[in-house]
Amino acid sequence: MKFFITGGTGFVGRHLCRYLLHRGETVVTTGTSRQHPLEGEPDFTYIRADTAETGPWMEAVKTCDTIINLAGRNIFRIWTEKYKAQIRESRVRTTRNLTAALPDGQNVSFLSTSAVGYYGSRGDEKLDETSTAGDDFLARVSIDWEKEAFEARKKGVRVSVMRFGIVLGTDGGALQKMLPAFRSFAGGRLGSGRQWFPWIHIEDVIRAVHFLSTQPDARGIFNFCAPEPMRQREFARTLGRVLNRTSIFPTPGFLVRLVAGELGDVLLSSQRATPENLASAGFEFSYPDAESALRQLLKA
Numbered sequence: 001m002k003f004f005i006t007g008g009t010g011f012v013g014r015h016l017c018r019y020l021l022h023r024g025e026t027v028v029t030t031g032t033s034r035q036h037p038l039e040g041e042p043d044f045t046y047i048r049a050d051t052a053e054t055g056p057w058m059e060a061v062k063t064c065d066t067i068i069n070l071a072g073r074n075i076f077r078i079w080t081e082k083y084k085a086q087i088r089e090s091r092v093r094t095t096r097n098l099t100a101a102l103p104d105g106q107n108v109s110f111l112s113t114s115a116v117g118y119y120g121s122r123g124d125e126k127l128d129e130t131s132t133a134g135d136d137f138l139a140r141v142s143i144d145w146e147k148e149a150f151e152a153r154k155k156g157v158r159v160s161v162m163r164f165g166i167v168l169g170t171d172g173g174a175l176q177k178m179l180p181a182f183r184s185f186a187g188g189r190l191g192s193g194r195q196w197f198p199w200i201h202i203e204d205v206i207r208a209v210h211f212l213s214t215q216p217d218a219r220g221i222f223n224f225c226a227p228e229p230m231r232q233r234e235f236a237r238t239l240g241r242v243l244n245r246t247s248i249f250p251t252p253g254f255l256v257r258l259v260a261g262e263l264g265d266v267l268l269s270s271q272r273a274t275p276e277n278l279a280s281a282g283f284e285f286s287y288p289d290a291e292s293a294l295r296q297l298l299k300a
């Protein structure tokens with residue numbers, strides 16, 4: 001197959017490009033970085049482009065069988081009003097442009113990212129793919145993001161929306177930001193730690209994306225999070241145990257909000273999400289529990 005991937009220079013995008021190339025697939029990817037670490041590899045093309053804007057990059061979409069949309073500004077930054085607009089537009093406008101670029105009536109699969117932030121902060125409520133949306137900033141972004149993706153169904157395209165949880169890896173994402181504190185014996189829970197932490201190992205993300213791309217009947221919403229959700233305080237204890245470090249230094253909720261602003265509310269939010277539709281489709285997780293995931297990532 002020939003894959004077109006937006007956001008190919010990001011954390012998940014780099015891993016996905018490498019995985020597909022190792023499987024012998026052809027990959028065309030976009031990003032805003034000057035270079036891609038895989039440039040020069042056979043069957044790999046990098047297009048430097050801001051996909052939130054229309055442009056020549058859209059022509060490459062028409063030559064591919066599977067379109068995977070990973071583009072979006074990193075949320076792990078202070079949210080000024082200007083940056084919130086960039087978070088939204090990088091996702092919504094890219095998806096709108098991809099939908100416009102997709103050919104009519106061809107056998108094309110479109111896998112578009114969203115986030116479990118769609119549900120908002122829901123306490124202990126169990127959340128599957130049928131659960132309703134929240135009403136905070138990330139929920140509203142996700143609603144609009146998914147709406148643009150599902151517009152592609154009007155062209156006869158098979159659409160799968162992937163609601164990502166917190167992707168664990170050592171070269172990007174939340175875990176990379178957490179490790180310095182834990183390795184310095186200063187790690188611990190955030191706020192009360194009672195909030196649910198919808199995590200997933202980077203390898204399971206990549207395998208699940210590829211799995212959906214190969215399933216002709218896989219369409220609709222898919223929660224991308226491990227089947228064994230856990231509270232954030234338990235995740236912190238597990239991370240400390242794997243690193244052989246204490247995890248007894250909590251960061252009070254007011255301090256999280258003081259330092260991170262509106263992003264602090266996201267860090268303290270609770271989504272008890274489960275991957276019901278991935279399981280029903282037959283996907284099997286390599287890392288269903290956090291301890292095995294962290295030990296593999298940290299080689300502990």
